[in-house]
Every structure is written in structure tokens, then in C-alpha cells.
Amino acid sequence: MTEATEVGSTSGPGRTAGSDVAFLTDFAALSAFGVTDRGGVHRETATDADAAQRAWFGRWLADRGFAVAYDRVGNQFGLLERTPGAPWVLVGSHLDSQPFAGRFDGAYGVLAAAHAADRLARRRGTGANLAVVNWLNEEGSRFEPSMMGSAVFAGGLDREAALDTRDGAGVRLGDRLAELGQLGDDDVLTLDDVAGYAEIHIEQGRELEDAGRTVGLVEATWAARKYDLTVTGEQSHTGSTVMADRRDALLGASELVVLARELTERLSTADSPLHTSVSRLTVAPNSPVTVAREVRMNLDLRSPDEDLLERADTLLHERIPAISEHARVEVGVSGSHAWGVRPFPAAGVALARRCAEDLGLSHRTMLTIAGHDSVNLNAHVPTIMLFVPSEQGISHNERESTADDDVCAGVDLLTAVLDRLAAGDPVR
């Protein structure tokens, strides 16, 4: 960024070196909310840090002429009505974070959306109305499930059930949002108002970096199966109980964690990868001298290959009885979520590709492994999902990073995509 050149006039709408600086400056301000000692952010849903950031973001939008409002589940909208009665094009992501996470996940996409809409507004164009959205609770670490606000908006989750969710300390989400003054009393927008949705996000993997490309055009979501497991044993004394008498829920749970990794090692190939994980596990009573009576845990399987996922699911269920017998525990399995490979509209990918080429940005089509709010919208409205690179693929980590050039290129691409969506270019 050595001088202010008006590249926007030919290669895209409204980009200047000055707009890059404006974005990076705003992003630095945004990253101060919940900042950690090591430069990450710790900003779970409806914490003080999250609430303060939403308030800041609301003021940012209002200062630029957006009408700002929370809907009845706490999604935050900034509306720019350019043509009364015209459809709305929605663009956004989420500002909440995982615990001790990175600055870019979600927050980048929300600020990029706000800057893109603001750039279009400054051009005083017509076409569809523009709505920026900061979805409530995409991360799901404090209040489950994840992607909550967009799921309610898209009709996949009951609003009251979402507001009734409680965190580990028993705090009810709806009460907390009301206390913060971040829960509205109408819908702001409904699905029927929305003509299209766009979202940009960091990749959270290293495919773009490895391939040396600047932007990713997301064609589909990996298939996933997510399970909630309950392992039930029986409390006993860790010292005096004869080993053969033990019914150790933590032993059973640990064997399940090891099994999840073994599934990857047995089934995954370069062409058909399988990702598995157990990342949440709680032990009761979790005392130093009492054998665990119960462990609750998650277990996820993800793959771009639905047949492979089916085989992994089968093998998982085949292996559970041996674990159950060895540890003398009961293993309860419930499927909390499952989805197949879900394509984004091909016309939307083509639209994004044209924009990338106009801007001279190297690109590739790819899949998203992580879930995003766009996945909820994609089931109902024309949706475009874009990626910028994550350095070394690191995410959900304080070291998460994306180069400034990539950050700014992504905002340009989103602006161009939003411009065409608002102009009514076909997405499907």
C-alpha cells in the first residue's frame, strides 16, 4: 500500500489503498475485544467481551447510515434500504469466538461484509437492499448447538429452544441476551425477504496456502456425522476395588477416543480423507479417588466421501460392544447432527469466479470441512461462500493468521460479489 490508486473504477467497486487501510484499522479495533495475552481472542457468545464488541459494531454501522437492530434470537443486523420494496441481499458471518481462539474466525467475515456493503452504499448504486448480519453464537462452545442464530433464522432450530439453552454455569441464553439489551422484539428480516446470501471466512485449513492461491470458491460442504456419547460405569474406590469389579466409565471413554483416531488411520486415504475427533469430554464425579460413574463426550466423523463416512459409522458401531465389554460400561450413542455433501449453487461459484478473475485474484474451487452459517442459509436461499488463506492452516488457536494482502483481497472479492448479487445476477 504505497499510494492511493483507484483500482476500483475498473477492476472492482470502490477499492482504494485508503479502503485497505480503513479495513485493517477497523479490524485491529475489532480484535481488541476479548484480546488475550498472546494476541488471540477469548470472546464466547454473550460474554462481556462479545457484548461490548457487538455494541461497538452496532455503532460502526449506525455511523455509516445502517439501521441497526437485533432480531428475536439476538442476530445483529445492519440494514441499508436503497430501493424500498426491493429484495434484500444478506452478507455476514459471526463475531463470537471459541475460547482462546484467533482474531479472524468469523470476525473477519462480519467486518468484510460491513465494509463491502458500505463501499457499495458510497457508490450510491441502486438494486437490491443490503443487509449486514452478525449471526448469534456460531461457535457453540458456551451454548450448544453451534451455528445457532443462522439455524433459527433458516427455520432449522426452534427459537425458544435456542433461547432456553444454558451454559455450564446454568445461565440461560435468552435471559443473558435480554440483560445485555441484545435481544429484539421482532424478526428484522425473514427468510422470505432474502434474495441471496454471501459469506467470506478464513479457510481454517492449508489447501489455499499449499496451492499458492489467494481465494477459495467453495463448491460444497464435507459430509459429517456428529454423535453425543454417554459412557456409564459405576462409582467405586480407585484403590480398594478389585480391578475385575470395576466399571470404569473413563476407561471406556478413553478407548472410544482412541478408536476415533484408529478409524482415520484405517479408512482415510489421500483421495478420500476421513477426519475424526473427540474434543469435549466431562467426567463424573471427577474425583482423585473415585472411579468415574459417567463420561459424556462428543465424537465427530467428517469426509468429502459419503460412502467412506458410512463405512466409518459402521465400523464405529461394530467396535463399541468390545469396548463396552472390556471396560464393563454401557455406551449410549445418539446422533446429534448428520449431513451429506451439500453443494453450493454452481452459478454462484461461477459468479464468484468471474469476480475473482476481474480482480486478478488467483483462485481455486474447494470444499469446506468446517461448518459455517452459510450452510444453514444455503438450504434456502442462493448462497455464495468464499475463503481466504489461513497461515499454516492454524485455526481455533491464538496464532491464527491471514496475511494483510489476502485479507484485503478477500474484502474486494466480497464487495464485487455483493455488487453482482445486488444487481440481480443469477446464482441458481
Added chain:
Amino acid sequence: MTEATEVGSTSGPGRTAGSDVAFLTDFAALSAFGVTDRGGVHRETATDADAAQRAWFGRWLADRGFAVAYDRVGNQFGLLERTPGAPWVLVGSHLDSQPFAGRFDGAYGVLAAAHAADRLARRRGTGANLAVVNWLNEEGSRFEPSMMGSAVFAGGLDREAALDTRDGAGVRLGDRLAELGQLGDDDVLTLDDVAGYAEIHIEQGRELEDAGRTVGLVEATWAARKYDLTVTGEQSHTGSTVMADRRDALLGASELVVLARELTERLSTADSPLHTSVSRLTVAPNSPVTVAREVRMNLDLRSPDEDLLERADTLLHERIPAISEHARVEVGVSGSHAWGVRPFPAAGVALARRCAEDLGLSHRTMLTIAGHDSVNLNAHVPTIMLFVPSEQGISHNERESTADDDVCAGVDLLTAVLDRLAAGDPVR
């Protein structure tokens, strides 16, 4: 208990069917503090239930002429000074419980001690002074370490360090005890005042039941090595992170749990058993979509065979590097406690055997696998440790039980042992 027969006059001091009823009635009252839906107790240290029970027990003692006081770490004493200036014989156990645990563990021994001392007092005998003690925090589930109050009394743990301990919610033990009015401002008794210590406890195993004996005369404690482990990985996204890039602390921890059990399966024999366990394990950040960056866990090895324990320790340490490499984690191991096979004085065992035989109680010598407050006292003063059977060996469980006849026989035995200790019979 069909009629009131005076068996105490010949076979032991002061037992009557009436005294059995009195004990069982008091024990029922004691078991109401922190009672659970399934008939167990949930009465961790310095909870409301624990505090209410201590208050009740203090009134019980005071009503019978004991001088009641808390020492400077919150141990509760009831003193019966029969001969001013004479040494004190101490008898007791602990009233706190594990979460959702049984009625007998600890509480039985405290009430048995109080009844035994009261029976002797009613006989208006002379000899040593009698002190009943309810040790603070034997269980260590809320505030670590376990056996805290007796460790401070015996000089093995710094009093201020103990009071500075905080529970999972950040509550400081010393503050909580002061708030409850259960922290004294002097020592009440010191180790130098004590001529001998006796404790009775449920076995928590099934050796007595399997052998058909009523009481156990404890000759020694199993050797033990207790470790605190910290497994360090790195946060990343559970979906999008390539499997080969993951540094999954929960995978490493789970492999350690499985290893602990494998040590038993490889090394334990009928003659030289090895008990192993991991029972406390906490995951950070414990989110559904973030690979764990850190797991903290305990790991215990126990055996009556010190050589076997040494081999188990060696094998554990030999196997850790492979786990560390496979899960790409660092494993930090610190030894929190370790002790060898610790004998109780043979003269004390012989004294207890004579008492059991005088009472016509079947008995056997045995080891204790679980730690008890007596282990702390045994290092410094003549100490006698007694067991009554645990039905099916079940303990740290709401179903923990001991038959009424065994319960009452144990009180008789403790009374007889206390009588001889107070009379100055040699223990070592």
C-alpha cells in the same frame, strides 16, 4: 437385638443391646446430612451439608460432656479429660464424603469413636484422657490433597498451604471454614499430647466378606505412587485441521488412561496385585469443535509388592514417549505422592486381636489399599487400624453398605481397643 443383655460386663466394656440401638439410631441421624435420592450421601468438605453435620456432631459431643473445639485447620475435637495432665488417646476418622458416595466411609468411624469414648466415660474409669476427632477433608475431592486435616496435624502438610487450597469455583478453604465458624484459633491438641491413635473404617474391598470374617486387623498399607500428568497439545479446528497436523491433548490423555489399565493386565498376579486408575481428567478448552490444547489428569499405581510397583513405574515411563510421539503432545509427569508398604505396629495388631477374641469376633489380619487418616498418624504415634466388612466391596458409591451386626461388632471392638490403649497397654 431381641432383648437387653449385659454382655459388656464380661466380654467388653459397656455393650448392651441398648447401646447397639443407640449407635444405629445416631448413625441414621448422621446419614441424613447430605442424603441423596438413592440413600447415599453427597457431603464434600465445607459444603453446607458437611457444616451442618459437624454442628450436629459437636452438639452430640457437648451434650455428653465432651469439650468441643476446632483446631487451626478445622479438625473437630471432642475432649474428655479424665485425669488432668495424663496423656491423650485419640480416636476418630472423618465425616466428609466423596460426591454421591456412601453413608459409612469415614462417618462410621467418627461415630464409633464417639460412642466408644462415651461408653468408657460412663464407666467412670481412669487412665488416659480421651479425644474424639473428626479430621478435616479426608476425601480430597473438593479441596486437594486428601487426608488433609490429619496431614497437617501430623506435620506432613503446611497448615497455611492447606487453608490456601481452592476448590474448582475458586473458593479458598480457609475463608470458607472461617465463614462457617469452623476454624479455631489454637491447636486444641498437638502430636506431643497424643499417646496413641485408633481408627475403625469400612474395608471398601471384599476380602472380609469373601473370607467370612467380622473384623479386619490392619497390618500395613499397600505401597502407592500417585502422579499428576499434564498433556499439552495445541488448539485447532476439529474439522478443517489435517489429521497429520493435529496435536491432540485428549488423544494423548486417552492413550495414557488405556496404558494405566494395560499395566495391570500385564503385571498384576493373584499374589502380587497391581491396582491402577485414572479418575480425574479435565480438558481445555473442552469445546465441541476445538482440538484440546491441554488435559490435566491423575494416575495412581498401588500394590502390596514394592518391586512390582517399581516395575510398573518403569514401564509407565518407558511407554510415555511412544504416546507422546503418536499424539504429537508433550506429557509432563510429576509425582504428587509415593509411599512404600507401611506397617502398623505389630503390638497394636496383637492388642486388637486379643480384644476381638475376648469379644468372640472372627477376625483376620490384612492390608489396607485405601489411604486413611491413620496412615498419617501411624508415622508418629502408636496407631491401630481396624476394619469391618463392606458388602460386595462397594464403596465411594451410594450403595455402600455394612450389616448392622458388623457395624455394632466394630463399635464394640473399637471400645475395647480404646479401653486398653487408655489403660496404657503397649502398642509398640
